[in-house]
Amino acid sequence: MGQEQKKVPKTGPRKVPGIYHGVFPFVPHRAFFEKEALAYPVGRRVYRILKELGVGIEFTGSHNRVTGIPGKGPGEAFFEGKRTLVAGVRKTLDFQTCKPSAHYQLPLVTGCPGHCEYCYLHTTLGKKPYVRIYVNIDDILNRAKSYIDTRAPEVTVFEGAATSDPLAVEPFTGSLAKAVRFFAEQDKGRFRFVTKFTNVEPLLKIKHNGHTTFRFSVNARAVIDSYETGTPRLNQRIDAASQVRAAGYPLGFIIAPVIVFDGWEDEYRELFILMKDRLGDGDGITLELITHRYTLKAKKIIRDVFPATTLPMREEDRKFKYGQFGYGKYVYPKEKMKEISDFIHSLIETNLPKARIEYFI
Numbered sequence: 297m298g299q300e301q302k303k304v305p306k307t308g309p310r311k312v313p314g315i316y317h318g319v320f321p322f323v324p325h326r327a328f329f330e331k332e333a334l335a336y337p338v339g340r341r342v343y344r345i346l347k348e349l350g351v352g353i354e355f356t357g358s359h360n361r362v363t364g365i366p367g368k369g370p371g372e373a374f375f376e377g378k379r380t381l382v383a384g385v386r387k388t389l390d391f392q393t394c395k396p397s398a399h400y401q402l403p404l405v406t407g408c409p410g411h412c413e414y415c416y417l418h419t420t421l422g423k424k425p426y427v428r429i430y431v432n433i434d435d436i437l438n439r440a441k442s443y444i445d446t447r448a449p450e451v452t453v454f455e456g457a458a459t460s461d462p463l464a465v466e467p468f469t470g471s472l473a474k475a476v477r478f479f480a481e482q483d484k485g486r487f488r489f490v491t492k493f494t495n496v497e498p499l500l501k502i503k504h505n506g507h508t509t510f511r512f513s514v515n516a517r518a519v520i521d522s523y524e525t526g527t528p529r530l531n532q533r534i535d536a537a538s539q540v541r542a543a544g545y546p547l548g549f550i551i552a553p554v555i556v557f558d559g560w561e562d563e564y565r566e567l568f569i570l571m572k573d574r575l576g577d578g579d580g581i582t583l584e585l586i587t588h589r590y591t592l593k594a595k596k597i598i599r600d601v602f603p604a605t606t607l608p609m610r611e612e613d614r615k616f617k618y619g620q621f622g623y624g625k626y627v628y629p630k631e632k633m634k635e636i637s638d639f640i641h642s643l644i645e646t647n648l649p650k651a652r653i654e655y656f657i
Contacts, residue, residue: 319495321528322409322464323349324381324427328356328364333383339431342383342468351381359384365424370600377424378409378526381465386430389439391454396655397584398455398488400443403436404471405429405460410492411525413605414553414588417459418597427464433471437478444485454479456489463491466498473502480505490550492527494536500543509582510540511548514571516563519555523607530567534574541575548654552586554636556628557608561639568647578648585656587636589617589627 327346333339346353356362359382367373391400407427408417417425430436444452456462456475466472472489479487480503488509496510514520517530528536541547549571554564575581588608590598595609614626628636637656644651 319497320349320467321493321495322427324351324409325376325379326365327351327353327381327383328359328362328426329353329382330357330359330384331355332385333431336385336431336433338429338433338469338471339383339385341470342381342429342431345468346381356382356384359428362424362426365426367424370423370597371603373423374425374601375411377422377426378411380424380426381468382426382428383431384428385432386436389435391439391443392458394455394458396657397458398453399447400440400452400454401458402440402454402456402475402487403430403459404433404456404469404475405462405465407459408461409464410461410527412492412527413523413525413598413602413607414555414590416594418601419591419594420459427460429465429469429471431469433469433474437475440478440485441482444482448484451484451486453486453488456487457491461491461493462489463493463495467495473499476502476504476508479507482507488548490548492524492533494528494532496536496540500539504545506544506546509546509548510537511550511582511584512537512540513550513552514567515551515553516555516560516567518557518559518563519553523605530570534570538574546582547575547580548582548584550584550586551640552584553588554585554640555588555608556632556636564640565643568643572647575648578644578651581648581651583644583648583651583653585640585653587628587633587657589625591623591625 334343354364362382365376365380367376386403394401407421407425409427440454462472475487476499479485486507488511490511490513492513512533514530514533520530537547590609598605598607611626615629616624617627618624
């Protein structure tokens with residue numbers, strides 16, 4: 297199972313003395329700024345750090361329409377996009393809903409520097425999926441406060457990683473730290489985000505009041521090693537999760553996508569045994585479980601960008617199903633879903649009996 301995708305440069309992690317007391321898991325090859333982004337403290341911070349890192353910076357009229365990113369074929373365009381950071385002011389402050397994990401998205405970042413072959417964002421971020429950060433964090437948090445006030449006395453939950461991995465660019469923005477502090481003061485607001493990255497140390501000492509749930513995306517070791525290029529390995533993520541738990545954050549895991557392949561049972565058994573060894577019986581931990589699915593559009597993009605992919609995408613092995621947004625996708629058939637569900641649930645009962653399963657899809 298799996299192969300090594302070639303011509304993928306290592307962009308991190310890097311330690312840069314004097315700039316940031318931590319690790320940069322992602323250092324872009326180039327950056328683009330809206331000029332108005334420099335009117336905001338976050339924009340000026342990002343600009344200064346990039347300059348000190350020696351990253352070339354150009355200006356763009358809009359963070360939504362960036363030209364100047366190289367790349368001719370699908371693969372080259374994809375990887376050059378992933379090596380690009382764009383800073384802009386988010387104009388739209390109406391938040392999208394975010395089922396099933398939260399009430400609303402909290403738009404801090406769009407995009408991710410990871411190269412995960414199966415990523416559901418392949419079909420939404422374009423041929424050159426650059427990483428976009430929003431510098432008007434105060435406007436975004438003020439808008440979140442209005443949503444909280446409108447829904448009070450109910451608690452409103454915000455997802456910070458619906459279309460991104462914000463921890464990957466946290467050394468530049470500091471936006472997650474600010475969001476954690478903001479939600480610590482909200483009686484009726486809660487924050488959650490998920491990450492594959494491990495640069496957690498600067499967030500560990502922040503006063504969070506248990507209002508931010510820190511979640512990690514994990515998978516069988518073979519899945520991570522084969523399909524999650526440019527991200528930390530399994531043991532590193534579990535180590536980071538242990539630190540987060542020790543800091544008192546509510547902790548969760550997304551196990552996604554659960555993929556069936558030769559030997560998958562042994563691989564997922566190893567995952568849960570490792571989690572048990574490091575995290576005990578799972579008390580206070582939440583689990584979100586998502587089986588592998590794909591659209592035909594995503595399949596084409598994946599094969600264009602990763603021509604040697606071994607992702608299992610045979611329509612004859614799947615069931616066609618319409619999703620909540622009206623498009624069709626290929627999921628495991630009912631019998632296979634039951635087999636996967638029964639097996640994963642048995643692993644949880646054996647290894648993490650006190651963990652709470654939020655959903656299995």
